[in-house]
Amino acid sequence: MSDCPSLPKCPFFNDRMASRPAMAAMMKRNYCQTDNSQCARWQVAQAKGGAAVPAELYPNELEKVAALVR
16 A cells, blocks of 8 residues: 555644654554554544544554544
């Protein structure tokens, strides 16, 4: 897969985890630059629109998706 189309405006990709660069790089590679279909942020955006994605939602927080898309 290619980069997630939301990268330019995604707050996670652009400014989260500055204090943990290695962890941020791994998450960005796995969720933002490889398979964005597994990203919690992407799943919420697809179901409810980009405005419904909480800024603090991390890509790996899949357990929160069901509650956010109800």
